[in-house]
Amino acid sequence: MQLTAWGVDRYNYNKLPKGNGAHPEFDPVMHCYEPGLARIGPPLQVPDKSIRVWIDGESVPFPGGAAAMDAIEIAYAPKKIWIVYQYNHEIRLVYTDGRKHPQEYEDVENDLTTTWFNGFSTGSWEGDVFVIDTTNLHNVAWLDNLGHEFRKEHVVERFRRVDAETLEIERTITDPVGLAKPYVTHATLKLTPNLTFHANVLCEQYYFRDINYGFSGLMGINGHPWQTPVETPNPTWQDVEHSK
Amino acid sequence: MKGRLIGVILMIIVLGFSTTTFAQRNGQQKEAPAPGPAPRMADGKPDLSGTWRWEAIGSDPAVVPIELTLWGLDKFNWNIGPETANGVYAGRLTRVELDPVMHCYPPGLARLGPPPDGQRILSQGTIVETGQLDIIQTPGKMIQLYSYGHEARYIYTDGRDHPKNLQPSWNGDSIGKWEGDTFVVDTIGLRDETWLDGVGHEHSDKLHIVERYNRLDSETLEVERTLTDPIALAKSFTTRTVGKLTPETDFHKAPMVDCKAYMARKPAFGEGINGLLGINDHP
Numbered sequence: 001m002q003l004t005a006w007g008v009d010r011y012n013y014n015k016l017p018k019g020n021g022a023h024p025e026f027d028p029v030m031h032c033y034e035p036g037l038a039r040i041g042p043p044l045q046v047p048d049k050s051i052r053v054w055i056d057g058e059s060v061p062f063p064g065g066a067a068a069m070d071a072i073e074i075a076y077a078p079k080k081i082w083i084v085y086q087y088n089h090e091i092r093l094v095y096t097d098g099r100k101h102p103q104e105y106e107d108v109e110n111d112l113t114t115t116w117f118n119g120f121s122t123g124s125w126e127g128d129v130f131v132i133d134t135t136n137l138h139n140v141a142w143l144d145n146l147g148h149e150f151r152k153e154h155v156v157e158r159f160r161r162v163d164a165e166t167l168e169i170e171r172t173i174t175d176p177v178g179l180a181k182p183y184v185t186h187a188t189l190k191l192t193p194n195l196t197f198h199a200n201v202l203c204e205q206y207y208f209r210d211i212n213y214g215f216s217g218l219m220g221i222n223g224h225p226w227q228t229p230v231e232t233p234n235p236t237w238q239d240v241e242h243s244k
Numbered sequence: 245m246k247g248r249l250i251g252v253i254l255m256i257i258v259l260g261f262s263t264t265t266f267a268q269r270n271g272q273q274k275e276a277p278a279p280g281p282a283p284r285m286a287d288g289k290p291d292l293s294g295t296w297r298w299e300a301i302g303s304d305p306a307v308v309p310i311e312l313t314l315w316g317l318d319k320f321n322w323n324i325g326p327e328t329a330n331g332v333y334a335g336r337l338t339r340v341e342l343d344p345v346m347h348c349y350p351p352g353l354a355r356l357g358p359p360p361d362g363q364r365i366l367s368q369g370t371i372v373e374t375g376q377l378d379i380i381q382t383p384g385k386m387i388q389l390y391s392y393g394h395e396a397r398y399i400y401t402d403g404r405d406h407p408k409n410l411q412p413s414w415n416g417d418s419i420g421k422w423e424g425d426t427f428v429v430d431t432i433g434l435r436d437e438t439w440l441d442g443v444g445h446e447h448s449d450k451l452h453i454v455e456r457y458n459r460l461d462s463e464t465l466e467v468e469r470t471l472t473d474p475i476a477l478a479k480s481f482t483t484r485t486v487g488k489l490t491p492e493t494d495f496h497k498a499p500m501v502d503c504k505a506y507m508a509r510k511p512a513f514g515e516g517i518n519g520l521l522g523i524n525d526h527p
Contacts, residue, residue, distance in 0.1 A: 082378070093495045
């Protein structure tokens with residue numbers, strides 16, 4: 001991932017000082033925001049692959065493990081295609097009726113009327129490749145769990161069914177604000193006809209991993225730094241710890 | 245022995261203020277052709293797939309009587325505050341700060357409907373249209389996508405039974421089967437953190453929901469839903485909702501499960517909740 005100066009700035013702000021991933025307190029997912037299209041993948045970017053579910057007062061591993069969370073379901077419908085993600089039970093609507101994207105959106109955080117966490121997707125066939133073009137992505141979300149941010153994200157996914165059992169997805173993310181070069185990922189998915197759709201993961205379940213970092217409780221959406229402007233532009237880990 | 249104290253409470257779902265939005269939408273719609281017979285799948289069963297918009301949304305307020313147990317009445321009294329404990333609920337005194345949805349919890353299947361309970365949720369000052377259900381019928385399962393909260397739900401139709409050691413989930417474990425031309429969905433295993441509705445009725449993890457789907461004609465889907473809960477409800481109650489086939493899915497208009505969308509409803513209700521609540525503050 002090659003970043004612009006702005007992208008480097010945001011990344012440095014979000015990451016932990018010892019190169020140990022992103023600061024959990026800055027991660028929007030940790031505050032019940034949706035992960036956004038870039039992070040639901042594929043490839044999947046969950047905050048912690050060893051995610052646990054809180055059931056009956058006990059913290060248990062996610063049923064089926066992280067691999068089960070990676071699953072997607074593609075359902076054809078007239079003039080549209082639905083993609084249902086196991087992770088967070090995300091739903092994507094891909095229009096295939098030839099419509100265009102909405103007009104260029106303003107760079108407004110928290111605007112839910114022109115931007116969406118999974119964006120606005122249109123799909124078309126190029127030969128045997130199904131191409132999904134997505135814009136209007138809500139820029140509260142991150143590009144990944146490392147703390148990379150975007151502002152004008154544009155995602156192009158190319159779905160190719162290689163054989164009866166295999167689906168290949170090539171994904172290209174461009175963002176003139178945060179990325180110096182397009183960011184391309186590849187993923188190969190295997191058909192799993194009998195996969196059970198597990199309970200969705202609620203944001204409260206992310207927080208158990210943070211016991212290691214000193215976060216023993218839940219954060220909640222109101223605790224996010226965006227809600228109260230941070231005075232110092234680049235607080236260190238220790239600063240944040242002491243301010244708690 | 246007291247047994248169950250039965251409190252009959254009229255739950256008035258106030259839908260009036262979504263009328264404007266509804267009228268605008270109706271004005272844009274063209275004259276619909278006369279409905280034909282219900283289309284059928286290759287196996288001869290009615291085809292339920294499509295995008296359905298509930299007719300109840302924006303129309304006359306629905307009145308659904310709920311008979312609560314002592315447990316249910318106790319929870320309800322707490323959730324609406326003492327002032328209206330013995331009176332008819334007026335639709336304004338629910339302590340929204342106790343509503344799990346306001347704390348980023350999913351609404352749960354009971355509130356997804358039909359009829360959906362999301363009509364009161366505001367976003368950016370306008371009422372979000374939450375009355376859509378998209379049904380996809382595939383071999384072995386039916387997928388239901390709700391525009392309210394962008395919830396996804398799987399209903400298995402491969403003949404399996406509910407699992408023995410069922411882990412409770414937000415939308416429960418659903419199995420479906422055909423009784424003639426009626427698709428019957430049986431759901432158990434629902435987590436009890438969610439509410440039964442936005443009014444303040446609660447349910448236990450013994451909540452049992454049976455839905456009966458009938459495609460009356462090419463344009464109409466009828467859903468009869470019966471909720472049974474031996475702990476919270478003294479008597480099971482049944483709602484009937486009619487959905488109309490709509491060619492346009494507007495999932496992209498409704499925000500996804502973003503707590504901020506829920507918090508924004510405060511100015512219209514004026515309960516004094518200022519700002520976001522967050523999951524960590526829930527009592």
